[in-house]
Amino acid sequence: MARLRMLEHTADVGFEVEADSLGGVFEAAAAALLRVLFEGELPRRGRRRERLALAAPDLETLMVRWLDELIYRVQTRGEVPVRTRVRLTAAPEGRRLEAELELLPFEEVRDRFAGEVKAATYHGLVVEEAEGRFRARVILDV
Amino acid sequence: MNVSFVQEDRYTFRIPRKGKMRADAVFFASKRILAHLESENYASLVQLMNVATLPGIVEPALAMPDIHWGYGFPIGGVAAFDPEAGGVVSPGGVGFDINCGVRLLASGLERRDLEPRKAWLADRLYERVPAGVGSKRRDVKLNRRSLARVLEEGAGWVVRQGWGEADDLAHIESGGRLAGADPGRVSERAYERGLPQLGTLGSGNHFLEVQYVEQVYDPEVAAAFGLREDQVTVLIHTGSRGLGHQVCQDHVQKFLQVAPKYGIELVDRQLAAAPIESPEGRAYLGAMAAAANYAFANRQLITHYVREAFEAAGFAPRDHALRVVYDLAHNNAKFETHGGRRVLVHRKGATRAFGPGAPDLPPAYAAVGQPVLVPGDMGRYSYVLVGTAGAMEKSFGSSCHGAGRVLSRARSKKQVKGRDLVRELAEAGIELRAVSRRTVAEEAPEAYKDVAEVVQVVEGAGLGRRVARLRPVIVVKG
Numbered sequence: 001m002a003r004l005r006m007l008e009h010t011a012d013v014g015f016e017v018e019a020d021s022l023g024g025v026f027e028a029a030a031a032a033l034l035r036v037l038f039e040g041e042l043p044r045r046g047r048r049r050e051r052l053a054l055a056a057p058d059l060e061t062l063m064v065r066w067l068d069e070l071i072y073r074v075q076t077r078g079e080v081p082v083r084t085r086v087r088l089t090a091a092p093e094g095r096r097l098e099a100e101l102e103l104l105p106f107e108e109v110r111d112r113f114a115g116e117v118k119a120a121t122y123h124g125l126v127v128e129e130a131e132g133r134f135r136a137r138v139i140l141d142v
Numbered sequence: 143m144n145v146s147f148v149q150e151d152r153y154t155f156r157i158p159r160k161g162k163m164r165a166d167a168v169f170f171a172s173k174r175i176l177a178h179l180e181s182e183n184y185a186s187l188v189q190l191m192n193v194a195t196l197p198g199i200v201e202p203a204l205a206m207p208d209i210h211w212g213y214g215f216p217i218g219g220v221a222a223f224d225p226e227a228g229g230v231v232s233p234g235g236v237g238f239d240i241n242c243g244v245r246l247l248a249s250g251l252e253r254r255d256l257e258p259r260k261a262w263l264a265d266r267l268y269e270r271v272p273a274g275v276g277s278k279r280r281d282v283k284l285n286r287r288s289l290a291r292v293l294e295e296g297a298g299w300v301v302r303q304g305w306g307e308a309d310d311l312a313h314i315e316s317g318g319r320l321a322g323a324d325p326g327r328v329s330e331r332a333y334e335r336g337l338p339q340l341g342t343l344g345s346g347n348h349f350l351e352v353q354y355v356e357q358v359y360d361p362e363v364a365a366a367f368g369l370r371e372d373q374v375t376v377l378i379h380t381g382s383r384g385l386g387h388q389v390c391q392d393h394v395q396k397f398l399q400v401a402p403k404y405g406i407e408l409v410d411r412q413l414a415a416a417p418i419e420s421p422e423g424r425a426y427l428g429a430m431a432a433a434a435n436y437a438f439a440n441r442q443l444i445t446h447y448v449r450e451a452f453e454a455a456g457f458a459p460r461d462h463a464l465r466v467v468y469d470l471a472h473n474n475a476k477f478e479t480h481g482g483r484r485v486l487v488h489r490k491g492a493t494r495a496f497g498p499g500a501p502d503l504p505p506a507y508a509a510v511g512q513p514v515l516v517p518g519d520m521g522r523y524s525y526v527l528v529g530t531a532g533a534m535e536k537s538f539g540s541s542c543h544g545a546g547r548v549l550s551r552a553r554s555k556k557q558v559k560g561r562d563l564v565r566e567l568a569e570a571g572i573e574l575r576a577v578s579r580r581t582v583a584e585e586a587p588e589a590y591k592d593v594a595e596v597v598q599v600v601e602g603a604g605l606g607r608r609v610a611r612l613r614p615v616i617v618v619k620g
Contacts (some may be wrong), residue, residue, distance in 0.1 A: 006393075006552055008550045008552060008553065009211065010182055010185075010186075010210045010548070010549075010550055010551055011210055011211060011212055011213040011217055011547050012212070012213065012551075013551055013552075039579075039580055055397075060411070061395070061398070064391075064395075065395075068391055072335065072384075072388075074275070075274075075275050075335075075384060076335045076338075076384060078332060080273070084144050091415065106275065109455075113275065113577075113578065114578050114580040114581065115345035115346055115577075115578050115580065115581045115584075115620065116274055116275060116344055116345045116346065116620070118238040118239060118346075118387045119238045119387050119390065119391050121213035121214070121412050122213075122214075122394070122398075122410070122411035122412040122414070123212075123213030123214055123410060123411075123412040124213075125411065139213055139237075141213060141237075141238050141387075142346050142551070
């Protein structure tokens with residue numbers, strides 16, 4: 001079960017997510033990003049699926065790459081990842097993320113678009129395990 | 143981190159060097175601004191102190207009175223680095239929105255000319271100036287090759303396509319083109335993100351406003367800027383869009399990898415930096431200048447759309463006579479000479495405010511100093527200031543860039559819940575057109591400091607002087 005809390009930040013937008021697996025934290029972070037990008041509920045099913053693989057030296061960098069990748073999909077390719085399934089593994093370069101995205105055309109949810117996000121930042125960024133739960137805190141530049 | 147500072151004069155405060163800081167930090171504030179800083183637990187001052195830990199910083203690290211909590215650098219931060227002393231360049235000191243800035247247009251119209259056609263003009267502007275995602279003009283199409291030309295040539299490329307006038311270029315910071323742009327350092331993904339977005343406004347705090355000159359404080363300088371009371375003006379606030387965001391992302395990641403190689407210890411990873419005189423530093427500066435040129439071109443193309451919109455609203459070109467007063471950046475890093483030293487000045491949410499006789503000013507402004515454009519919130523007013531000799535001495539020729547937020551976006555939304563902001567603004571004589579209702583709630587006037595307070599500190603600290611105040615009549619938001 002994942003939990004999501006939006007954080008107070010004067011200029012930008014932050015969120016904290018918690019889940020019982022590392023993959024779950026990355027999925028919850030994707031859901032939090034959609035809450036920033038859109039108003040109200042989005043459909044839970046996409047029109048097409050796509051696989052995505054990313055690697056990074058550490059979990060924080062992987063989180064930034066993951067969110068930036070999703071921002072690019074929404075704002076440049078016009079596809080909204082309404083559902084994600086994420087698996088993390090060890091890799092020679094550090095950590096590897098494999099995801100399956102369910103994508104919905106932006107035009108179908110355009111009326112709920114709330115504004116652009118520029119990028120995920122490293123400021124105050126945390127991805128960690130504590131007492132068997134996994135947690136991330138992210139500040140987005142909007 | 144514990145923050146302690148001493149007051150040097152009415153508006154100037156100094157944080158003496160301590161811990162890993164390599165220089166003192168100085169910020170400018172009034173009592174009320176100081177109270178805002180305290181209410182966010184001095185988070186933005188801690189960020190300023192973090193900036194002061196970077197190698198090669200030239201004393202002091204500075205923050206303008208619109209300082210607020212950002213990521214990496216505080217917003218309102220100014221820091222100069224000496225390339226000869228191992229000084230660094232930090233993409234986090236420029237921001238994701240490279241060369242984000244403001245352009246002021248002055249018209250030949252008076253407020254009374256606008257009034258009968260105000261709503262009509264608001265609709266034409268909203269139609270013709272695309273906001274961003276999923277909205278593009280079909281008549282302006284770029285391909286990869288023409289985009290590379292934009293990255294090299296900036297606003298000049300747009301003017302040469304017939305979308306502007308040669309005189310526009312003479313009134314843009316750096317002539318609308320940063321030297322040293324290297325389109326080859328811009329990633330393919332940045333190109334992909336930039337292709338559909340040239341001539342788009344974006345969302346968040348970006349806007350397009352039609353205003354009138356409500357008050358002139360300095361008639362002589364106002365005349366030099368071509369401003370007079372009741373005159374209709376247009377203010378455009380936008381930047382380098384997804385292309386600039388991608389350039390920043392790409393280089394922050396590279397810099398994080400190489401920082402240890404150069405012995406750079408980072409107290410905040412968003413401050414990722416590399417020596418100016420390193421292959422990585424030079425690569426970023428080439429890509430950053432290319433993204434800056436995209437931003438200049440973006441504001442130039444939007445200017446063309448604004449002229450079209452005025453014409454569609456029934457104002458002939460000879461009547462609206464829209465011309466560029468000035469276009470300046472508030473997110474960039476530039477080589478400048480201060481105190482006889484060539485330094486790289488980072489301004490993140492801070493404006494260049496060069497005084498009379500300074501280099502790189504349009505000839506028309508050389509004798510008085512450059513216009514400094516300071517937007518306020520959408521319900522109140524914006525200011526035109528002029529750069530001063532004081533700014534050259536105290537702040538590496540820098541001043542504030544806006545009002546600065548006081549409420550988070552979430553708090554702002556809560557505060558305006560149940561209110562009809564569009565109607566409230568209409569009752570105050572302001573036509574608002576916006577893509578997103580949430581953006582309107584997040585950008586409500588009370589989310590910002592009163593810009594008059596910020597400007598008072600700027601003037602009191604000698605970083606700029608008031609020339610005119612502009613009152614909005616049409617606001618277009620992404």
